[in-house]
Amino acid sequence: MDHLAGDIDARGTEPDGFEGTRPDCRGPVASFGIGELAAEFGLTHRTIRHYEEEGLLAPARSGTVRVYDHRDHARLALICRGKRLGFSLAEIKEFLNLYDSDDAQVEQMRYMRGIARRRISALEQQLADVQQTLGELYRIDTQISEHLGRNGITETQDMEEKHS
Amino acid sequence: MDHLAGDIDARGTEPDGFEGTRPDCRGPVASFGIGELAAEFGLTHRTIRHYEEEGLLAPARSGTVRVYDHRDHARLALICRGKRLGFSLAEIKEFLNLYDSDDAQVEQMRYMRGIARRRISALEQQLADVQQTLGELYRIDTQISEHLGRNGITETQDMEEKHS
DNA sequence: CCTTACGTTTACGTAAACGTCAAGGAAGGG
DNA sequence: CCCTTCCTTGACGTTTACGTAAACGTAAGG
Incomplete structure (x- = not known):
């Protein structure tokens, strides 16, 4: 649980509020808004926030606004697959911990x-x-x-x- | 829906109250009580009755007591598999109708x-x-x-x- | 006759996974 | 400045799939 939130403020969140569509970000896309994720995965905002309430996601914040990075993106993909497989959110949460366990x-x-x-x-x-x-x-x-x-x-x- | 209940009283339900464990039934087992099914499939009585409430099962009655035959047994197996696959009871109900459609x-x-x-x-x-x-x-x-x-x-x- | 096991109906409770308002902040465009 | 768009936090509602408790029937066995 802890190591999920451990580096939330350690990432290079750009100080300006213009992310995700900028053309010079190295890599595919650096960060997403909740709307982008919702559209991409076919979820509602409410659903994504619910996953956060349940501790499945822990996005960074730019002020009050949620900012998701590629890690959150990957987690959300796993969550969706878990759901398609009929697992509960609690099970998926355990499941996710299998992926980010280096330490x-x-x-x-x-x-x-x-x-x-x-x-x-x-x-x-x-x-x-x-x-x-x-x-x-x-x-x-x-x-x-x-x-x-x-x-x-x-x-x-x-x-x-x-x-x- | 209708053809499920069509032959409920047309089967040879033995007049004595001793079914399922008798040694001379042709075939594997002719009929089951709710407890037998519950034990076999790892369900509760409540769950099996719930499936009936939802129209997924329609067992015969011996007086007030439910009597399940091999058909019900097969349906219940399908229900359980459907559940393991994460389908809702409504979906499973649709699904079951695929199986008993001759007419x-x-x-x-x-x-x-x-x-x-x-x-x-x-x-x-x-x-x-x-x-x-x-x-x-x-x-x-x-x-x-x-x-x-x-x-x-x-x-x-x-x-x-x-x-x- | 009493107990025990197994079954019944009715009805309210509940956990999970969101949906659905309500009310509002912050940013950019005309 | 206002409008629109996108986001926020509550907080109560809803659906699904049963759990659970109450109160009772029935049949076998001692």
């Missing part, structure tokens, strides 16, 4: 390896579930299409031919 | 093929997510293990060697 002590690392392995088990189960369900859905789709085709119905659009 | 009309089938295809898209995305996340977690686990090993720490247990 970890031995016990801490053992602990986190435990978390990682449990999550691996869950995801392996989920992988099997997804594959099985996809297989069944492909069959259903094919069956329906055949049934419709047999009766001389015009097709609307075709699925990609992945389910061969 | 479907053409428009109905088109509609359901649409549902199936949307779900396929979602699951394909999810499959990619799971695989990517698993890959990253394998790397994290390996890194931590190496780090611990380098410092001469005794290992606790090893993961299966899938992440080779």
Whole structure:
């Protein structure tokens, strides 16, 4: 928890209020406003602030305004993926700590390896579930299409031919 | 919806109150009580009743007592998998209708093929997510293990060697 | 007959993950 | 100066997916 907020004021936040769209920033983009992130990830401002309330994000502040850097951007991407995978915010929070752990002590690392392995088990189960369900859905789709085709119905659009 | 409840009283529910554990039932097991299902799937009674309230299950009744057959059992398995995949009960309900649709009309089938295809898209995305996340977690686990090993720490247990 | 196990309905409670106002600050443009 | 745009902090509302408590029925076993 602590090391997330540890370097918040140690980064070179430009003193002027003009970030993210400037053409001479080295690297892709240096910082983002909440609106940019919201648009990019398809979230609302409220949602992003909620993640901060829950301790998943800790953006810098320029005065009162939130300023997100590439690290926050990466974290948010992980949060979104975690959500798509059906994890709770609390689980995602644990999960995130796996990524920014350089300074970890031995016990801490053992602990986190435990978390990682449990999550691996869950995801392996989920992988099997997804594959099985996809297989069944492909069959259903094919069956329906055949049934419709047999009766001389015009097709609307075709699925990609992945389910061969 | 209707065809789910259509044959509720048409099945051979034994007149005596002794089902499921009798040795001469043809097939694996003919019917289950709510407790058996709960234990088997790791759910509470409340949860199973809740699924019924939401229209995901429609077990037969022996008097007031719920009696589940192999069909209900299969549906419940699908419900659990859907839940592990992060779908809402409403989505799972739609999903279930894909499975017991023999009597479907053409428009109905088109509609359901649409549902199936949307779900396929979602699951394909999810499959990619799971695989990517698993890959990253394998790397994290390996890194931590190496780090611990380098410092001469005794290992606790090893993961299966899938992440080779 | 009493207990125990298992089941029932009804109804209110709750945790998570936001949505939705309300009310306002700060910056830039016309 | 005003307007618009983007952002802020509360704070209460909502949906989903059950939990939980109350009060009761039924059937087997001692």
